[in-house]
Amino acid sequence: MKDGEIVMQMSEEKGTALLGAAYRHLKVSYPKFFKMDAISKAGLIASEILLADERERFVPREDRAVVLFSRHGCEADDIHYRETITDGNYFPSPALFVYTLPNVVTGEIAIRNLYRGETSAYVLEKFDAGQIVSIVSESFEDPVTDSVLCGWVDCADDNNVEALVFQVENGDGEEFTADVINGILTNYK
């Protein structure tokens, strides 16, 4: 869903299968997507929906930050990596290990869009719109940052994916507040 409009609807698929279907539906051409862990896929798809209509994408820029929040961090990928280091099956996987960091999703979005600004990942004890709004608002203290792609991207495991992302800009317009976030959640739950 984007700005209140349904972008695509699936009743069968969930989690990473849903993200794969979204990748095809949105006609994103970025084969690296298939190497990503669940949270990176979720962040990438959410950002593709958010940015679909933006003009002048893929031009290097330093003025847009990516600031994401989650509860589970990279736990979905940690589970897969741990399976490669058990006593019975000891083949540590570098391809899985590199995703065992909660901030890699922000890096993937930066790489895809050529954002050279700030990228930050925070893990919260639970979803907290107030905390998200404070930290995002404070990120504009960096004089280079004029725009922040931000929000909640959380994967407890491969079957449970949540993403609610925003493009927040310096300037006039609707203020980014906890009420705005909570209002969206109340309307669409």
Place this chain on the structure above:
Amino acid sequence: MNGQVAILGCSAVTPLGFTPEENFRAVLEGRSELRLHKGEFGVREPFVASLFNRDAVRKEAYKEGIPGYGFFDTIVLLAASKAIREAGIDPASEKVQFVLSTIKGDGTPLSSSAAALREHFHCKHPVTVVSNACISGLSALVSARRMLLCREDIDYIVVVGAEVQSRFIVTGFQSLKALSEEPCKPFDAGRTGLNLGEASAAVVLGREGAGWQIVRGVVRNDANHISGPSRTGEGSYNALRALLPAPEDLAFISVHGTATAYNDEMESIALERAGLSEVPVSALKGIFGHTMGAAGILESIVSMKAAEYGIILPTAGYSTPGTSRPVNLSASPRRFEAPGSVSFIKLLSGFGGVNGAVLFRWG
């Protein structure tokens, strides 16, 4: 207020000592706990790392009134408790916020790694966990500084960075072939990779105070690769550039210096592009190893101590220049004159393409 925040208390807990002073002395004298470990954590290949003597830490924690937590929580609480005491603040006050910097925490989801801090100190606000790969400690300082500048309801922020090593982390770095089989050699021609380390460190930040200040700090992404630095040093260059012009009293830059081929080369390029090639540089990972979520805070605190004594710390493991661009390093301590004020930059970079730079000043 001019965008600065003050450091009111700090602590450093590593296998080399439980105070900033002890850790500074260890670096000065070239003492390290980087040792070869065989079979530790059930890891099949031997590895060199700087690991805690867990009993010694628990004894110290007991003295500090911190019994009965898991080991990760113990080092978090120990560092926080020492810094809080130095700052003389009440951690249970409504005016105090906590920020935790770690990459893997205690091995469970990071959101639960914050619980011990909240319970032990009766924090009134939710603890924020910053997990921004190897720059987490600097990210936490950047974030905490902004929080103090922007939020009137918060007067003090306790920023704790901590990392313990594990089978998970060691096997992961082994699988990437990133670990050196001997104590690491930052920026040296013969460097063969990094060593991992355990540590915790904390600072208490406030709006005003004499002594050390955090002047500015930024985070920049390379937008290049998730597990390798930019060949052109893009993110580190941009992070440094945000702190320019260099202050006249800039004494040194404490670099990341992991001793991997790519990182150190990248940093030499970033420093040159920022016009900082001639500024003295030191790298501390030949002493502490790479302490991950603790590195930004630990290395900043040890650098503060050095600057107070007018010393540019030696880079253990370094002897022969090994980067394409010149870097002003030394294997022995150097002195500088600091009449009145002194500043230094702490620089880090990490997976996900992140780079962080923070400017500290005294006086």
